[in-house]
Amino acid sequence: MPELSNIRLDRIDRKILSEIETDSRIALSSLARKAHVSRTVAEYRLKQLGEKGIIRGYYTLVDPSRFGLTVWKLWVSLHSTSAEHKEKFFSYLAKHPQVWWYAGCAGTYDAVICVLCSTPHDFNSFFSSLQEKYGNMISRSATLINVSFEYHTRGYLLNRQSRLIESSFQEKPLASEMPKDAAEVLKLISGNSRIKYSELSEKTGRNVKTIKKLLRELKKSGVVVYYRPSIDASRFGYEYYKVLLYLSNPTGILPSLVYWCRLQKNITAVISCVGPWQLELEIEIDTFRNLCSMLTEMKDRFPDVLKSYETLLLTREGNYELNLAGKIT
Numbered sequence: 001m002p003e004l005s006n007i008r009l010d011r012i013d014r015k016i017l018s019e020i021e022t023d024s025r026i027a028l029s030s031l032a033r034k035a036h037v038s039r040t041v042a043e044y045r046l047k048q049l050g051e052k053g054i055i056r057g058y059y060t061l062v063d064p065s066r067f068g069l070t071v072w073k074l075w076v077s078l079h080s081t082s083a084e085h086k087e088k089f090f091s092y093l094a095k096h097p098q099v100w101w102y103a104g105c106a107g108t109y110d111a112v113i114c115v116l117c118s119t120p121h122d123f124n125s126f127f128s129s130l131q132e133k134y135g136n137m138i139s140r141s142a143t144l145i146n147v148s149f150e151y152h153t154r155g156y157l158l159n160r161q162s163r164l165i166e167s168s169f170q171e172k173p174l175a176s177e178m179p180k181d182a183a184e185v186l187k188l189i190s191g192n193s194r195i196k197y198s199e200l201s202e203k204t205g206r207n208v209k210t211i212k213k214l215l216r217e218l219k220k221s222g223v224v225v226y227y228r229p230s231i232d233a234s235r236f237g238y239e240y241y242k243v244l245l246y247l248s249n250p251t252g253i254l255p256s257l258v259y260w261c262r263l264q265k266n267i268t269a270v271i272s273c274v275g276p277w278q279l280e281l282e283i284e285i286d287t288f289r290n291l292c293s294m295l296t297e298m299k300d301r302f303p304d305v306l307k308s309y310e311t312l313l314l315t316r317e318g319n320y321e322l323n324l325a326g327k328i329t
Helices: 011-020 028-035 037-052 083-095 119-133 178-188 197-202 208-220 253-262 288-301
Strands: 055-062 072-076 101-105 110-115 138-151 224-231 240-248 267-274 279-285 307-316
Touching: 011 101, 011 224, 011 267, 028 037, 037 101, 055 178, 072 119, 083 101, 083 110, 083 119, 083 307, 119 267, 178 197, 178 208, 197 208, 197 253, 240 288, 253 267, 253 279, 253 307, 267 288, 279 288, 288 307
Parallel strands: none
Antiparallel strands: 055 224, 072 110, 072 138, 101 110, 101 307, 138 267, 240 279, 240 307, 267 279
């Protein structure tokens, strides 16, 4: 389990992180203006946040459903085994072309794996291969399908309510034909969403005006959800949790529960699922005590819909780039 760091974030750092998390392509001039600092200071602080490992990189979130892909989620419990065997297991996940994201956990399950599949048979083939290779390590599993996914701002950075970054994605499973020029730009911007227009122009041989038009079309069509930084909150003392919510008769009250989650400053994502549980929350918070207080408030506020919940601490995160372009272009 990685140890929490004690890097101190001042007001400028927090403001910069807060502004860039909703659009990692924000211009330095705009970032400086919103953080009330000079352009030079904004550029220096951004560089420092990267060098300290707080910002791991800048990526483009692409909606898998626009390419006929569904995100299947596999949760597994592992038998007690050597650290070497577990490392081989996670290394296998990191390199598998269908694994979009994965994490190691402490709790009921030891790992969660997001798998990109076009059909149920596709997922069955992945799971069969995983069992064939590591079945002796897997003692229990649960399978779900992601129905929708929404990201929220980190309200805790500025001690305010969170807000929705983008409306839910993964809701419209349709296959999009990707024009060659758009695919080329998407591939370049996926691994570095802050790449300059001039560099995109140089690498693609297309003028800046055309590049901007292609990016607008990718965003408007829903292929690009948003441009995001990958932030490692453990660097400044926050832990990353998954909370699995078991709901009863969610129809009608569910929108109220989701809206409540959006307003909580530590809930960074809400995922709707089909499976043993109906919602998953992603939470970044400074202490377990504060997590328990928030979950108790939620249970008290929604007693008729929330049957129970499970809490898992994420101890490692892999494929956090969520790079989809390399899998579809």
